[in-house]
Amino acid sequence: MAEKVHKYLIPWDFTIVAENALKHAVNLSKLITDPVSIELLYVIQTGGLFNKSKYSKTEASEMLHDDKKRISEEYGIEVKTHILEGNLFNTISEFASESEAELVIMGTHGIKGVQKLTGSWALKVIAGSEVPFLVVQEEPKKDKVFSHIVMPVEFRDEDKEKINWGIRYAKLFNSKLHIIIPNAFDSGVQQKINNNLAFAKRNIEAHGLEWEIHNSSKGKSFQEEVVNLAVDIEADLIIVMTTPNIDLTDFVFGAQEQYIIANKARIPVLCVNPGTLGI
Known part of the structure; x- marks a missing residue:
């Protein structure tokens, strides 16, 4: 081979x-x-x-x-x-x-x-x-990279694919995954988040990877909370999935992930698109 x-x-x-x-x-x-x-x-x-x-x-x-x-x-x-x-x-x-x-x-x-x-x-x-x-946004700060990866998980079905991407890179670089979830605004959304968390737990632990769940605070944007967590734990990487069916409005006014991509903490961001991976 x-x-x-x-x-x-x-x-x-x-x-x-x-x-x-x-x-x-x-x-x-x-x-x-x-x-x-x-x-x-x-x-x-x-x-x-x-x-x-x-x-x-x-x-x-x-x-x-x-x-x-x-x-x-x-x-x-x-x-x-x-x-x-x-x-x-x-x-x-x-x-x-x-x-x-x-x-x-x-x-x-x-x-x-x-x-x-x-x-x-x-x-x-x-x-x-x-x-x-x-x-x-800048040169690497240390030789050891991707030891801690932050990954927001929300309510979309596409989040399961993002979780698989996180597993792939955590396995490749022996990283710890940090999943952060938003505050749900209703019970239906919370159930979808819980379903994605169950998927994450089942698949991450099946691969023997270290991981942790973090809850976002109330009163701040979820994107801001994602970056704040990455700063607090000195993460090497944030993984985001681009908005499905992105259009001109998103390019002009900014899709949600745009804030994370250009984060002021200058943390590297891995961007993946829906429908591009299956493990």
């Missing part, structure tokens, strides 16, 4: 945030015994609102060549590089799927910026992707 290769794709724009994403990829690769392939993708934008790329294909090719050499010398790894033309919001996720990437690791500029992706911009790139996106 062929040895499994974990492929990490990094949207590359020659900025410090892209370098931060690379550092996260290098850290993750150290935690996995199987081979890891780290690949950089520069997109020459040919469509959408921001359709002018900063560098031409020739310039980008030369810069990628230089970065590939520098990365080899600085990090001791060999990366593959790609240049594609297309709409930034589609090309990254489409290439990730076509190349069978396991994870896209994308750097953002926090609350401001465009490619420079953040907030609704990052969400637009992520939405609909078959491949999970790990969104990072």
